[in-house]
Amino acid sequence: xxxxxxxEARIGLRHGAGGPAMRGLVESxxxxxxxxxxxxxxxxxxxxxGALLRVGARWLVFTTDSHVVKPVFFxxxxxxxxxxxxxxxxxxxxxxxxPLGLSCSVILEEGFEREALERIQASIDATCREAGTFVVTxxxxxxxxxxxxxxxxxxxxxxxxxxxxxxxxxRPGDRILVTGTLGDHGLAVMARRHDLxxxxxxxxxxxxxxGLVRAALAAGGExxxxxxxxxxxxxxxxxxxxxxxxxxxxxxxxxxxxxxxxVRAAAELLGLDPLQVANEGxxxxxxxxxxxxxxxxxxxxxxxGRDARCIGVCTPxxxxxxxxxxxxxxxxxxxxxxxxxxxxx
Amino acid sequence: xxxSGLAPPADGExxxxxxPVRARALLRVLERxxxxxxxxxxxxxxxxxxxxxxxARFGLRAALPKGLRVIAGPGCPVCxxxxxxxxxxxxxxxxxxxxxxxxxxxxVPGSARSLADARAEGARVEVVYSVAQAVDAARxxxxxxxxxxxxxxxxxxxxxxxxxxxxxxxxSVLSAHKYIPPVMEIVAEMPGTRIxxxxxxxxxxxxxxxxxxxxFVARHGVPVVVAGFEPLDVLAxxxxxxxxxxRGEPRVENAxxxxxxxxxxxxxxxxxxxVFEPAGGCWRGITRVPNGNLRLRPAFVRFDARRRFExxxxxxxRPAPSPLAQQCVCGDVMAGLASPSDCALFGRSCTPAxxxxxxxxxxxxxxxxxxxxxxxxxxxxxx
Amino acid sequence: xxxxxxxxxxxxxxxxxxxxxxxxRRTVRLDVVDAPVLPGDYVLNHVGFAIRRIPEPEIEExxxxxxxxxxxxxxxDPMADDVxxxxxxxxxxxxxxxx
Numbered sequence: 001x002x003x004x005x006x007x008e009a010r011i012g013l014r015h016g017a018g019g020p021a022m023r024g025l026v027e028s029x030x031x032x033x034x035x036x037x038x039x040x041x042x043x044x045x046x047x048x049x050g051a052l053l054r055v056g057a058r059w060l061v062f063t064t065d066s067h068v069v070k071p072v073f074f075x076x077x078x079x080x081x082x083x084x085x086x087x088x089x090x091x092x093x094x095x096x097x098x099p100l101g102l103s104c105s106v107i108l109e110e111g112f113e114r115e116a117l118e119r120i121q122a123s124i125d126a127t128c129r130e131a132g133t134f135v136v137t138x139x140x141x142x143x144x145x146x147x148x149x150x151x152x153x154x155x156x157x158x159x160x161x162x163x164x165x166x167x168x169x170x171r172p173g174d175r176i177l178v179t180g181t182l183g184d185h186g187l188a189v190m191a192r193r194h195d196l197x198x199x200x201x202x203x204x205x206x207x208x209x210x211g212l213v214r215a216a217l218a219a220g221g222e223x224x225x226x227x228x229x230x231x232x233x234x235x236x237x238x239x240x241x242x243x244x245x246x247x248x249x250x251x252x253x254x255x256x257x258x259x260x261x262x263v264r265a266a267a268e269l270l271g272l273d274p275l276q277v278a279n280e281g282x283x284x285x286x287x288x289x290x291x292x293x294x295x296x297x298x299x300x301x302x303x304x305g306r307d308a309r310c311i312g313v314c315t316p317x318x319x320x321x322x323x324x325x326x327x328x329x330x331x332x333x334x335x336x337x338x339x340x341x342x343x344x345x
Numbered sequence: 346x347x348x349s350g351l352a353p354p355a356d357g358e359x360x361x362x363x364x365p366v367r368a369r370a371l372l373r374v375l376e377r378x379x380x381x382x383x384x385x386x387x388x389x390x391x392x393x394x395x396x397x398x399x400x401a402r403f404g405l406r407a408a409l410p411k412g413l414r415v416i417a418g419p420g421c422p423v424c425x426x427x428x429x430x431x432x433x434x435x436x437x438x439x440x441x442x443x444x445x446x447x448x449x450x451x452x453v454p455g456s457a458r459s460l461a462d463a464r465a466e467g468a469r470v471e472v473v474y475s476v477a478q479a480v481d482a483a484r485x486x487x488x489x490x491x492x493x494x495x496x497x498x499x500x501x502x503x504x505x506x507x508x509x510x511x512x513x514x515x516x517s518v519l520s521a522h523k524y525i526p527p528v529m530e531i532v533a534e535m536p537g538t539r540i541x542x543x544x545x546x547x548x549x550x551x552x553x554x555x556x557x558x559x560x561f562v563a564r565h566g567v568p569v570v571v572a573g574f575e576p577l578d579v580l581a582x583x584x585x586x587x588x589x590x591x592r593g594e595p596r597v598e599n600a601x602x603x604x605x606x607x608x609x610x611x612x613x614x615x616x617x618x619x620v621f622e623p624a625g626g627c628w629r630g631i632t633r634v635p636n637g638n639l640r641l642r643p644a645f646v647r648f649d650a651r652r653r654f655e656x657x658x659x660x661x662x663r664p665a666p667s668p669l670a671q672q673c674v675c676g677d678v679m680a681g682l683a684s685p686s687d688c689a690l691f692g693r694s695c696t697p698a699x700x701x702x703x704x705x706x707x708x709x710x711x712x713x714x715x716x717x718x719x720x721x722x723x724x725x726x727x728x
Numbered sequence: 729x730x731x732x733x734x735x736x737x738x739x740x741x742x743x744x745x746x747x748x749x750x751x752x753r754r755t756v757r758l759d760v761v762d763a764p765v766l767p768g769d770y771v772l773n774h775v776g777f778a779i780r781r782i783p784e785p786e787i788e789e790x791x792x793x794x795x796x797x798x799x800x801x802x803x804x805d806p807m808a809d810d811v812x813x814x815x816x817x818x819x820x821x822x823x824x825x826x827x
Contacts, residue, residue, distance in 0.1 A: 328408055330404045331407060502760050503776065506760050548779070
């Protein structure tokens with residue numbers, strides 16, 4: 001096992017935030033014994049959205065996600081929709097756009113309202129239909145009152161990828177595309193959780209993207225060289241990973257970042273950067289320059305991709321760095337270190 | 346009638362105070378004005394974390410000319426909250442009291458621990474966006490609720506307003522509020538500083554008025570320009586300040602007239618000074634700042650957490666600073682005597698994930714901002 | 729000092745105002761604002777309190793201030809012309825916005 005970093009005798013909230021602390025924990029603890037990938041298995045050590053397992057001549061993608069969102073019901077969605085979309089999207093990010101089936105395990109706190117559970121289940125069913133898949137197995141547990149906060153959902157999914165897409169394929173010159181507006185989910189949940197009274201304008205974007213990704217892959221084929229969905233940690237974290245794994249720098253144009261006015265306003269008020277805020281219905285694609293335009297058009301032609309944009313380009317300089325051109329000057333884009341909190345004076 | 350200057354950034358339309366064309370024009374003006382000083386840059390200081398944020402966030406640092414050095418002074422209220430003050434809040438939290446505070450304070454290390462550390466071990470520490478939220482929370486329960494009040498005079502006004510608004514008896518305030526003008530005196534008098542002009546914070550001056558800097562300018566012969574926080578505000582403020590320095594004109598100028606007047610907001614001032622009085626205190630890393638702290642006046646002693654919980658605070662557990670903490674040069678960074686890259690710990694043992702000094706914790710801390718945005722990155726200007 | 733964000737007042741009830749910040753609405757307290765506030769006014773908000781009613785003419789005045797500043801500082805500068813040209817181009821571009 002790797003040496004424990006200083007100051008890490010206890011797990012903190014930052015270890016679940018999707019940023020460097022979490023990656024460090026996975027690398028140093030969970031994946032520590034699995035550095036080498038076998039020819040027929042790309043697993044934990046790769047730290048990608050899912051695992052790739054060779055089955056005969058094909059690649060099976062296998063992924064899992066746990067969901068602890070609070071509040072359970074939020075504008076634009078709920079934990080059920082999140083649980084299905086999260087796993088469907090992780091599969092899609094690896095190139096598996098037709099899930100074979102999902103598992104769904106639920107852990108409930110004693111006293112959880114049955115009516116709420118029914119609403120969550122209805123949402124799971126509806127989201128599965130949208131994604132063209134089913135929950136085929138699951139598990140149910142109940143913990144005593146106070147031993148768990150409400151409900152925790154875990155979903156896992158499998159699907160075949162015709163051509164696996166990793167997140168380390170970026171090369172200088174490749175374009176970075178995003179499939180829609182940034183920061184919707186994180187700000188909607190944060191505003192509701194902290195009771196910030198920011199109005200009902202903020203809605204989560206949670207949605208299954210396998211259909212959208214299928215369209216992009218159909219248009220771009222092998223020119224789509226990297227994909228990642230910017231969940232916790234936002235676009236900043238996802239691009240940092242993609243840039244580091246690909247050994248490239250990324251230069252973003254602030255003027256091209258699609259952000260809804262309400263999200264921009266709420267982020268401004270709270271002193272947050274939409275680039276660091278979670279998305280649950282968006283994907284980042286790295287595309288070879290010659291195919292960027294047609295992939296972008298394919299995205300924009302799809303209902304979930306209307307706001308897709310080309311937001312940046314990969315550079316050979318400063319590998320691993322993500323730089324933002326603000327229109328006035330340039331600065332680095334940082335990853336959020338831990339739980340995003342409203343900034344104060 | 347459109348909201349001039351305040352319209353939301355709709356597709357293709359920039360906020361008037363974020364117009365890149367005017368911004369680039371102002372940058373060129375700055376470049377020309379400071380070109381004769383490239384070998385010995387004009388040295389200006391701002392005393393507001395939000396100014397540093399604005400400069401960093403809009404990529405202005407990469408675009409400022411070589412002949413201009415803009416130093417981030419002790420303008421981050423979280424960073425200057427002294428370790429013993431944080432220790433007091435941590436002590437109360439560890440005693441089982443509900444402690445509410447602004448988000449940034451959560452991770453600031455005291456002598457050994459932060460409120461976040463206390464929370465990880467079970468203490469009830471919560472984040473609020475406004476002191477009014479804390480009062481509402483107190484009204485909604487019977488137990489004691491302590492608000493750990495940090496921030497400069499602009500934020501202290503809000504605390505004063507709620508204390509004047511008859512809060513419930515279970516509410517109390519642990520005041521670590523600070524007052525900026527006295528620290529400018531300290532910085533101006535520090536041996537080794539060559540600050541030729543100060544950029545003053547527009548929002549604090551909205552409350553205090555620009556006149557509050559007149560005695561300072563008279564005493565030290567150094568110009569002060571009050572500036573706002575949009576990119577154009579900052580650049581225009583710097584341009585004006587450079588001009589005053591070039592001409593050797595020590596004056597106070599208001600480059601933020603839409604929010605700042607000479608007299609300021611009298612109503613806010615009355616409320617502020619009826620609740621708080623200036624007191625000497627320590628700012629983290631800068632030792633004593635006479636009149637730099639704001640403490641509750643005797644008339645409000647019944648809401649003063651230091652009195653209410655005096656027994657617990659009399660002898661707070663205060664472990665010795667760690668060896669790392671002893672190497673921290675946040676004080677010098679905040680006084681403008683050192684930049685983060687001069688610190689041996691910066692980016693190595695001291696990072697946003699494992700902060701040693703307060704400057705690395707707050708989103709307005711100089712070290713944190715440099716670590717995040719790249720300090721003086723050689724990233725070039727926008728095409 | 730920070731988080732001083734301007735917004736437009738939508739409604740006022742006693743010491744509480746509903747303020748619109750670029751489409752997002754918040755409740756803001758009026759205990760310490762320096763002038764009476766009416767719907768339609770702009771206020772500067774800080775941690776949930778309005779600290780200034782921003783008179784609209786002041787905004788134009790600030791922008792004019794920046795223009796004057798640019799002009800006065802370039803009076804004898806040979807590169808002033810290209811800067812002025814850029815500013816003129818910018819003004820033309822937003823000609824439709826001017827009242």
